[in-house]
Amino acid sequence: TQLLEQSPQFLSIQEGENLTVYCNSSSVFSSLQWYxxxxxxxxxxxxxxxxxxxxxxxxxxxFQFGDARKDSSLHITAAQPGDTxxxxxxGHRDNYGQxxxxxxxxxLSVLP
Amino acid sequence: xxxxxxxxxxxxxxxxQSMTLLCAQDMNHEYMYWYRQDPGMGLRLIHxxxxxxxxxxxxxxxxxxxxxxKKQNFLLGLESAAPSQTSVYxxxxxxxxxxxxxxxxFGEGSRLTVL
Numbered sequence: 001t002q003l004l005e006q007s008p009q010f011l012s013i014q015e016g017e018n019l020t021v022y023c024n025s026s027s028v029f030s031s032l033q034w035y036x037x038x039x040x041x042x043x044x045x046x047x048x049x050x051x052x053x054x055x056x057x058x059x060x061x062x063f064q065f066g067d068a069r070k071d072s073s074l075h076i077t078a079a080q081p082g083d084t085x086x087x088x089x090x091g092h093r094d095n096y097g098q099x100x101x102x103x104x105x106x107x108l109s110v111l112p
Numbered sequence: 113x114x115x116x117x118x119x120x121x122x123x124x125x126x127x128x129q130s131m132t133l134l135c136a137q138d139m140n141h142e143y144m145y146w147y148r149q150d151p152g153m154g155l156r157l158i159h160x161x162x163x164x165x166x167x168x169x170x171x172x173x174x175x176x177x178x179x180x181x182k183k184q185n186f187l188l189g190l191e192s193a194a195p196s197q198t199s200v201y202x203x204x205x206x207x208x209x210x211x212x213x214x215x216x217x218f219g220e221g222s223r224l225t226v227l
Contacts, residue, residue, distance in 0.1 A: 092212040
């Protein structure tokens with residue numbers, strides 16, 4: 001059983017479309033991070049959200065942390081082929097010491 | 113900027129063989145981690161270290177050992193490799209500022225196949 005669930009598992013869309021991916025848990029997190037991983041590389045941090053209800057924007061990407069700090073969403077506006085990759089969410093819990101637990105990821109493919 | 117460097121990048125082992133993966137970081141980070149990534153499972157923490165000379169178990173430590181003799185290096189060892197250890201291994205590091213907001217910096221991964 002995964003502590004963090006992500007949906008959808010796979011997503012293939014056309015360039016210019018909008019999309020939302022989700023990260024859900026039954027547990028409360030003190031913070032949540034989103035990473036993007038490209039083939040053959042390690043994950044790279046996109047954003048960290050800390051406060052329930054927080055919304056952060058990174059160009060065409062909008063991240064939201066749920067009010068109860070149990071879930072998060074990532075919305076991409078006008079997707080581009082460069083957005084293709086594996087999107088991973090990672091949650092930090094206070095009883096996890098210095099550690100983050102990762103979800104299984106959403107694999108996004110944006111077709112030109 | 114080297115960041116986090118993992119060696120080797122690829123390795124094929126036979127069941128029962130041993131090997132060591134090396135992770136080196138040049139950012140003077142206190143915390144270092146070893147994860148394995150399997151399809152549909154995300155990244156699972158094997159072992160981690162909060163400083164030179166200290167190590168601790170993560171979610172999936174069985175079959176692995178680690179050492180952190182120098183601050184910049186974190187070694188992951190497989191004493192007797194098993195096919196279930198076929199995976200992509202990632203090392204990561206971060207500094208000790210921001211208990212729950214620190215950024216993890218990852219290496220490029222080491223792909224291990226155990227036959």
